[in-house]
Amino acid sequence: MTTAVVTIAAGRHEHLRAQDAGLRSGTVQPDIRTIVAMGDTDVPGATVVLPVDGALPLARARNAGARLALDAGADVLIFLDVDCVPAPNLVASYTEHVRDGVVLCGPVTYLPRGADLGRLPELVNPHAARPNPPAGTIESGENWDLFWSLSFAVTATTWADLGGFCEDYAGYGGEDTDFGWTARERGARLQWLGGAHAFHQWHPVSAPPVEHLDDIVVNARVFHRRWGRWPMTGWLAAFAERGLIAWDPDGATLERRTHDR
Structure with a gap:
C-alpha cells in the first residue's frame, strides 16, 4: 500500500x-x-x-x-x-x-x-x-x-x-x-x-467564529440548497442571538444583517 x-x-x-x-x-x-x-x-x-x-x-x-x-x-x-x-x-x-x-x-x-x-x-x-x-x-x-x-x-x-x-x-x-x-x-x-x-496545536479562536461570519453564511446557504437542512446550527444560533444574521432554523431564510463585529 x-x-x-x-x-x-x-x-x-x-x-x-x-x-x-x-x-x-x-x-x-x-x-x-x-x-x-x-x-x-x-x-x-x-x-x-x-x-x-x-x-x-x-x-x-x-x-x-x-x-x-x-x-x-x-x-x-x-x-x-x-x-x-x-x-x-x-x-x-x-x-x-x-x-x-x-x-x-x-x-x-x-x-x-x-x-x-x-x-x-x-x-x-x-x-x-x-x-x-x-x-x-x-x-x-x-x-x-x-x-x-x-x-x-x-x-x-x-x-x-x-x-x-x-x-x-x-x-x-x-x-x-x-x-x-x-x-x-x-x-x-x-x-x-x-x-x-x-x-x-493551539492558535487563537473566537466563539462563535465571527471573523468567519461571511464565509459561514455563504457556505450554510450552499449546504441548505444541496441538502435541505442547515449545518453549523450552533454557530448560526449564536450569530442570530447577537443580531448578526436573520435566520429561520425551520425555513430557508439566512441573511447577513450587519458588518459590525
Missing part, C-alpha cells in the same frame, strides 16, 4: 514544520507527502501553490492535494490539518485499518497554549464530542455530522467513489459536513479508529 499524507496551508508555517517533524519521527513515514499552499508562496515544502481570489479554497485545495497524491501512485490518502501533529503510529494505523468503502477517523486532542510537543503521549485528551475507542479498535459511527477533515483516511477507490469535497464551498465552514453527507448518501461507512491520535 502506497500512502500519502495531504495537508493544505495558508500561514501557520511553524505548525506545519511541527507536523512534518511528527511525520518524520513516525513508526512509518508516508510514501508521498503533498502540501497544497493557498495563495502563500512561503509555505515550507509546498508541492503546489493555488492562486486565491477571495475566501480560501479549502475544498478545492484538498481535492488538488488528493489529485497530486493519486497521480503519484497513492493507494491510501491521509488528510491531516495543518495544525495537527500526528502521533508516531498515526500513518501506520490508518494504513493498516483503512478499507474500501470506509471513511476512517482518528481522535483529535486540542492542545493548550504552550504545550510541550515532546510530551504528546502524556497530553492525550481527545475531543469529547467524538468517539475515542480503545487503541487499535474500530467503532462504527452513524452520525456523519461528526465527520471532520482534521484527521481522516480513505482508500483511493473510496475517494474516487465519493468524488472529493464539493468545490461550491469556499472559506470556513460547511465543506466537512457536506463531505460526510455525500459519503452517507453514497453508502460509505463512518468508522473511528482508536489510538490514531492527532494533536491540534
Whole structure:
C-alpha cells in the first residue's frame, strides 16, 4: 500500500514544520507527502501553490492535494490539518485499518497554549464530542455530522467513489459536513479508529467564529440548497442571538444583517 499524507496551508508555517517533524519521527513515514499552499508562496515544502481570489479554497485545495497524491501512485490518502501533529503510529494505523468503502477517523486532542510537543503521549485528551475507542479498535459511527477533515483516511477507490469535497464551498465552514453527507448518501461507512491520535496545536479562536461570519453564511446557504437542512446550527444560533444574521432554523431564510463585529 502506497500512502500519502495531504495537508493544505495558508500561514501557520511553524505548525506545519511541527507536523512534518511528527511525520518524520513516525513508526512509518508516508510514501508521498503533498502540501497544497493557498495563495502563500512561503509555505515550507509546498508541492503546489493555488492562486486565491477571495475566501480560501479549502475544498478545492484538498481535492488538488488528493489529485497530486493519486497521480503519484497513492493507494491510501491521509488528510491531516495543518495544525495537527500526528502521533508516531498515526500513518501506520490508518494504513493498516483503512478499507474500501470506509471513511476512517482518528481522535483529535486540542492542545493548550504552550504545550510541550515532546510530551504528546502524556497530553492525550481527545475531543469529547467524538468517539475515542480503545487503541487499535474500530467503532462504527452513524452520525456523519461528526465527520471532520482534521484527521481522516480513505482508500483511493473510496475517494474516487465519493468524488472529493464539493468545490461550491469556499472559506470556513460547511465543506466537512457536506463531505460526510455525500459519503452517507453514497453508502460509505463512518468508522473511528482508536489510538490514531492527532494533536491540534493551539492558535487563537473566537466563539462563535465571527471573523468567519461571511464565509459561514455563504457556505450554510450552499449546504441548505444541496441538502435541505442547515449545518453549523450552533454557530448560526449564536450569530442570530447577537443580531448578526436573520435566520429561520425551520425555513430557508439566512441573511447577513450587519458588518459590525
